[in-house]
Amino acid sequence: MRIATWNINGVKARIETALSWLEEAAPDVVCLQEIKSIDEGFPREAFERLGYNVETHGQKGFNGVALLSKLPFDEVSRGLPGDPDDVQARFIEGVVSVKGGVVRVGCLYLPNGNPIGTEKFDYKLAWMRRLEAHARERLLLEEPFVLAGDYNVIPDGKDAWDPRAWVNDALYQPESRMAFRSLLNLGFTDALRAVDDSPGRYTFWDYQAGSWQKNWGIRIDHLLLSPQAADRLQGCEVASHVRGWEKPSDHVPVVAMLGFEGV
């Protein structure tokens, strides 16, 4: 089973690019972030034509997440628990059945948090505490569980072309990185790092300043695997070539391969 995460930076602006990659890579489950669309405006038929079941959690203008799956969803839930006043659409979770069990997938768009020293950074850290609490609950289920998305966290210096350029950025603050480590230390496996610990495995290149051409990238899109999912891990790849396509997102897809009977 191929499970992908991709911040597509606007589903309506990216529809042709998205469909091209889905046809090329044929992932079984896809976590999309920054759809920037309300549910009613999501071009679901285009994805359904490729054989996907579609579940969205959108809002007007910004944010928004979606799940695509070739297998039908047994359950779907929208929103991250822990703050009923949070109106930002940044989390959706679904369960699909495979032979002998289930796979649970959480799709997240973690707040950027810039600039530091403002309520935006406080919101980021609070959101990460809520995510950890939710993840802790889900791990009790002892299921294959994949928590995938745009974490907006650069975990390590080797995850940036020039870490010094990020020292005052919310994505690389010690508090952000510690919260990510705390989440990992619940028992998750960073899928890419389980198969490749080399530097330069970036998932984002800014639109500005020729960042792609200069390879000024960062790694901020991650798939975290529960022990039951990590046991199935067969590989993980960053589809970096997609950044060079026409009308690209500033993020590229990351795909983890999990072995299940039949998929």
Next chain:
DNA sequence: ATGGCTGCAGGATGCAGA
């Protein structure tokens, strides 16, 4: 390398992103 771009809402340009 603190944004030189891009998408969205709305119908000009301001906001948000990372």
